[in-house]
Amino acid sequence: MMGSFIEVRDLTKIYHVGEQHVEALKGINLDIEESDFAVFMGHSGSGKTTLVSVIGGLTKPTGGTVRIEGVDIWSHDDKAISKFRNKKIGFCFQSFSLLPSLDVMNNIVMPLIFANGGKKDRDKIREKAVSMLRELDMVEKVAAFPSELSGGEQRRVAIVRALMNDPDIILADEPTGELDIRTEQEVIEIFRHINEEYKKTVIVVSHTLAWIEKAKKVFVMKDGVLYENVADPVTLLMGGC
Numbered sequence: 133m134m135g136s137f138i139e140v141r142d143l144t145k146i147y148h149v150g151e152q153h154v155e156a157l158k159g160i161n162l163d164i165e166e167s168d169f170a171v172f173m174g175h176s177g178s179g180k181t182t183l184v185s186v187i188g189g190l191t192k193p194t195g196g197t198v199r200i201e202g203v204d205i206w207s208h209d210d211k212a213i214s215k216f217r218n219k220k221i222g223f224c225f226q227s228f229s230l231l232p233s234l235d236v237m238n239n240i241v242m243p244l245i246f247a248n249g250g251k252k253d254r255d256k257i258r259e260k261a262v263s264m265l266r267e268l269d270m271v272e273k274v275a276a277f278p279s280e281l282s283g284g285e286q287r288r289v290a291i292v293r294a295l296m297n298d299p300d301i302i303l304a305d306e307p308t309g310e311l312d313i314r315t316e317q318e319v320i321e322i323f324r325h326i327n328e329e330y331k332k333t334v335i336v337v338s339h340t341l342a343w344i345e346k347a348k349k350v351f352v353m354k355d356g357v358l359y360e361n362v363a364d365p366v367t368l369l370m371g372g373c
């Protein structure tokens with residue numbers, strides 16, 4: 133029988149730093165369905181980035197499995213994992229922010245042009261970028277540099293870049309970090325749109341409570357342990373349980 137779209141079982145991650153062992157994931161189990169909108173809340177250091185990096189094929193787990201459409205992604209070699217990443221997942225991670233020396237168009241198309249090994253389909257890729265920028269009200273900024281954009285505009289460019297390879301899954305780590313409340317709402321609305329209109333599976337890590345009402349599934353992480361179907365995530369985050 134086919135399991136969930138994303139099925140995580142007994143997932144552990146231990147980081148070894150000198151003599152220290154940090155248990156970042158302590159046996160995580162979770163299921164996410166196709167077109168789900170899942171949000172992971174939790175304090176800094178609780179293991180959120182580690183978890184989404186393992187799900188996205190970026191960080192190798194210590195134990196357990198991540199199955200996506202039935203495929204145990206970590207059973208493959210590096211080349212196959214990177215192929216899976218490029219095809220299936222759009223990353224919107226803070227650490228992959230925009231390159232200051234490239235304009236908006238080049239920030240969006242460069243990763244895909246590199247992945248395609250150079251010249252192939254350049255015009256098509258640019259056309260797609262323009263049409264997605266238009267959809268997010270950003271087409272007039274196509275030649276702007278990141279330093280000429282507001283925080284919200286920069287996020288929109290990063291979102292377009294993440295969508296360029298038409299991934300099934302969007303993984304976003306703190307996509308509303310350091311934004312004012314109004315811009316934060318705009319960015320949340322874009323993710324909702326991507327989920328509802330494009331039917332993408334959206335997985336977001338954030339400590340902003342504003343996601344809770346938009347998400348279909350809310351998970352709370354505390355010290356490497358995941359809690360699901362939490363009736364009151366705020367109380368849990370504030371100490372509780």
Ligand code: ADP
Nearest residue numbers: 147149154156175176177178179180181182183
């Ligand atoms: P969050 O995203 O919730 O802030 P992280 O997944 O970044 O949490 O971190 C979880 C724990 O793992 C923390 O104790 C952190 O210090 C540790 N950690 C994360 N990445 C590394 C790493 N590359 N090497 C060593 N320890 C790490």
Ligand code: MG
Nearest residue numbers: 180181182305
């Ligand atoms: Mg983090």
